[in-house]
Amino acid sequence: xxxxVFYHAGCPVCISAEHDIINLIGAENVExxxxxxxxxxxxxxxxxxxxxxxxxxxxxGNVLHINYGASIADVKG
Amino acid sequence: xxxxVFYHAGCPVCISAEHDIINLIGAENVExxxxxxxxxxxxxxxxxxxxxxxxxxxxxGNVLHINYGASIADVKG
Numbered sequence: 111x112x113x114x115v116f117y118h119a120g121c122p123v124c125i126s127a128e129h130d131i132i133n134l135i136g137a138e139n140v141e142x143x144x145x146x147x148x149x150x151x152x153x154x155x156x157x158x159x160x161x162x163x164x165x166x167x168x169x170x171g172n173v174l175h176i177n178y179g180a181s182i183a184d185v186k187g
Numbered sequence: 188x189x190x191x192v193f194y195h196a197g198c199p200v201c202i203s204a205e206h207d208i209i210n211l212i213g214a215e216n217v218e219x220x221x222x223x224x225x226x227x228x229x230x231x232x233x234x235x236x237x238x239x240x241x242x243x244x245x246x247x248g249n250v251l252h253i254n255y256g257a258s259i260a261d262v263k264g
Contacts, residue, residue: 133245133246134212135211177250177251
């Protein structure tokens with residue numbers, strides 16, 4: 111199975127959701143990307159349709175915004 | 188593994204998220220509850236902390252609000 115990508119920015123809501131997602135779908139099935147630190151992937155996240163973090167982009171390209179930590183604009187600062 | 192519970196209300200955002208969640212975690216690991224139809228479970232969803240649908244309540248009780256379809260108030264009507 112192709113991996114999902116979990117974008118987050120280190121916020122408490124993000125970390126909590128990251129743990130839940132890894133428990134649910136398995137660490138081997140998800141790439142975790144901290145776009146607060148790996149800033150050259152912010153553009154990729156936006157192009158995938160990510161409006162806020164935490165968000166999970168599924169293997170078929172759908173974006174699941176999970177709870178609400180911060181907007182992409184906030185992450186860009 | 189205990190099942191997660193996916194609460195939804197039949198909205199397009201809900202149906203899309205339902206397909207994604209089932210693809211990600213497997214139909215056998217999630218109970219799908221349509222609280223627009225099974226109205227006697229709205230109270231249970233609220234007590235679990237569900238504020239809007241679609242939402243996934245994990246086996247450890249965390250609530251993941253996924254995208255945004257409708258508020259619980261909207262579902263109550």
